[in-house]
Amino acid sequence: MRKKCTALILLLSILLPALASCGHLPVPDEDALFRQFTLDLFRQEVSADTITLNYTVQEPESYGIQDTPASLGSFSTDTAVSAASIENCLSLLQDFRYRKLSPENQLTFDVLKSYLETALLGAPYALYEEPLSPLTGVQSQLPILLCEFSFDTPEDVDTYLSLLEEMPSYFTSLISFEQAKADAGLFMSSRNAQDIIDECAAFTALGDSHYLFSSFISRLEGLSDLPPVQKEACISQHRDLIYDCVFPAYNRLAAAIAALKDTGTNDGGLCYYPNGKRYYEYIVKRDTGSARTVPQLQNLTRRQMAEDLSAMQSVTPLSGEDSSFALADSSPEAILADLKEKTAGSFPSLPEVTTEIKFVQEEMAEYVSPAFYMVPPVDNSQENVIYINRGHLPDDLTLFTTLAHEGYPGHLYQNVYYASTDPDPIRSLLSFGGYTEGWATYVEMLSYYFTGIDEDRALLEQKNASLILGLYALADMGIHYDGWSLTETVSFFRSFGITDTETIREIYDLIIGDPGNYLKYYIGYVEFLELKKTAVKEWGEDFSQKRFHKAVLDTGPAPFEIVEKAVKEKK
Template sequence: MSKKRIALILSSLLGIFLISACILWHCSQSEDKRFEAFLSSFFCQELSGNSLTLHYTLKDPSAYGLEDVPPSLGSFSSDSTEYGLSLENTIKRVSSFDRSRLSSENQLTYDVLLDYLNTSLKGAPYLLYNEPLTPLTGIQSQLPILLSEYPFYDRQDVDSYLALLSCIPDYFNELLVFEQKKSDAGFFMSSSCLDSILEECQTFLSLGDNCYLYDTFQERLKTLNLSDSDRKAYIKAHQKVMEASVFPAFHLLEENLPALKGSDHESGGLCHLPGGKDYYQTLVLSETGSGRTIPELKELTVRQMNEDLLAIQDIYASMPENPSVSSDLLKGQGYSFEESNPAAILAGLEQKLSDNFPAPPDVSIQIKYVQESMEENLSPAFYMIPPVDHSSENVIYINRGHMPDDLTLFTTLAHEGYPGHLYQTTYYASLDPDPVRSLLNYGGYTEGWATYSEMISYYYAPLPKETATLLQKNSSLILGLYALADIGIHFEGWALTDTVAFFQSYGITDVATIRDIYELIVADPANYLKYYIGYTEFLDLKRDAVSLWGEAFSQKRFHQEILELGPASFDLLREYML
């Protein structure tokens, strides 16, 4: 065969190859566009049913085609069949896309969304097992805070805010209907939980004219260019809606919830309910993002606790030769640092990221304090997640009533700020992921990362290394005890006496304190697990990364891969990283 003939054949084959490549590229582009159009539609559909969530998710909804969304705080569904069918339809829609023709970024979104939907589907039969009213973290405590921080970007936001306040009575009425259905099914909250909820409602109502919603409303009005007459008109309208809707709505809860008392399951954990163990396993999967069984999670917890105990024992053994471990530490004395200003602490923590974490984006941070009257009924601190299209402005709330010393403040700011929630959220936002990822709640990832960050921060604090190690291991150990108690109460059926015996075996003997822990765990199952299991899953993932990557392993690489993948289940993180 002549060289010319061979050249012609090769030229033809190359042409065919290029045509095929172009067709494949076009199909890939087409599939990406179809998938992204679906994601956009799904994102808008999910947000359109709750204008409070919408406002917190997007600063400019019109840029996403969301305009004139009716004011709504969402709804409470108990129809498991309808909810399950809706999820199945969405799963079929997602699965209809050819994953192999999607870009790598869209493949990740595809995998995470499908994982999230399938996990939600497992929980569909258990809608009545859910409890929207829990001490500290329930609607009754979180809604006022969300309303107090509702941003005003323009006058329309003020109008929307006032309309939302008017929706609260109907929203609470629907909540009471849901609680009545729980009561009829025998799933109502425990008496101790109910007492806590009622106390929180009473605390809010007792604020009256001193309610922080009045002050924050006027402060937010100052950010707008309003005439004096308009500002006064808005203040008057706000006063009216507070008196006509907000306070009566909380009275509604306070007056009607006690009527359901006595219909609860006073036996404690979820395992005493019909199908309670199965529900708990499903709930733990959803809360932690870990695909391990409950016995496997217990094994993971015990292994980490044993490591912590051994480290503590080694430090205690070294005490006679190690003057850096003071007797004050062992007595539980509080710590005072030279720097106790929260903004300065955050700035210092941010500077410490450079060696082991990718550089954080440039954002602003505002520190706010929980009103003194609400300190007892709110968490020690919390980070307000900014809109996905405006992540540059961030707020951290500090509850001074839960800050006994400077070390607590330091580690709390690490949890909420750097390298915790604020850093993880703003870093991921800086990568411009698909907005739909912001709707997918992976508590094990986000709270696990924040707990992991908190543990690291002990070594950033101005403490001797041995002291930092002892305090960190002790903090980890206590969280492990809570995790085992959660499993014991809700999966193994521990009563209060069993829980007291368990904690006493670890030297915690105050029965009143143990009772409080028991009641918190009964009221909010799997809550502690998302912190501790998320944390231990990251540690386990790091062990495997060290083993697999060998000399290529570095702290910065490990952290960067986690942060760039974004919130997801630990099975998916392992699949992508290892």
């Protein structure tokens, strides 16, 4: 799962560079003006909070970014300011003469314009957003982001410690946001609230064994220019800050959510809120990158599921003796090496990189995704980190396909490849979950055929995985767009042979707490399949897997309409 530490919020004070009007001075061309505009925008947005800055660039000075104060940011409910900021940026963008831009800059223009127009649709719905969603919310992501905050200099350590001091005020802002949601009748369901309370309690209960302690010491050891006595002082200060600032912030959050727990007015889908169906249409567009309406996406999902079922019926069912799968070497490093070798013929080559595998602490396994990839800085894509949650990966086949999703040729591969094309830095701040998660799911499905298992079994396993994800996608749209109750959701899953009511209840709660999340994966995946059909039709005999993959990878994260246009232009 590709993690972004903050959403892009566009500010009013974006200024085009002053240009000399004297005739004897050279006048910058449109491309130069445009690149200066996007660089100014990048500088401003990447500096909005310190974690975004630390994760996005390794050497801020090389981008002209200096002396930024340590900040975790804050949560705003001011929809008018947000809308005005986006409109201002759109106006500045549209002042450029599109036809005078290079093809590369036209692509950046198109992607940025689409991103801003979609963001503008969501501006009135600030209080509908839920920063505390299960598994992917602030309470889960922030500790991991702090653990991976890079220490390249002693000053980075000071900045990190300053961020810990900011935790109480940051969580105060978060609590105020949740109180504003409650006042507007938009607070989360009581079951999701209890999940957040339990997660906060589990976080602080770790005490001295907390992974924040071990990760801090490990990163300090890598700083050779920090004397031992200073390291000991930092460790002592860090411990004090965890107990004085971080743990109390989580306890305050848990208490605040407990106080608001029963203020929610809706335990069902978004469509039961005022304008909730429109808000859901917005997040579907934002999170999938698809131009299709929700009913069209429902039809697309059913059609793909029918194709998958038909494919499964065309092969012999598995016998009991074929049900196990074991790798000779099931270490994540060995699996990644195997995937890299086996997929080389179907994907463009990649620069050499290093990959560190880390494991989620056992005590937090219940509250963290099965695996996730940490996106490296734009100026250092050579060093990559993948987290594995062993509690959610029960067998070798699941581990293999998960590492395909997160590593080769999934998130790691896609990010490193795109970075090697030297894109405009602003592209790194524009999140398109349908493309990134859709790509990773698309190659995850391909990976079943690289396991070495029997071809029929590989097809059955892959189609079954696709069908299950399709069921989740239909349930997401059914709950939030059509208003399915829990009873209707149970009936839906039972019609496909899933009968465990408690499991269905857990799925229902996850979908209630994180609307549209499953769509990023499934709709993104199916849109890539549709793109492949387009490429086969457009290219004819010139079609190849590698050529198709190169076309979509060169385009980079974007709405699917833009990716499709790029594919057609490759004819």
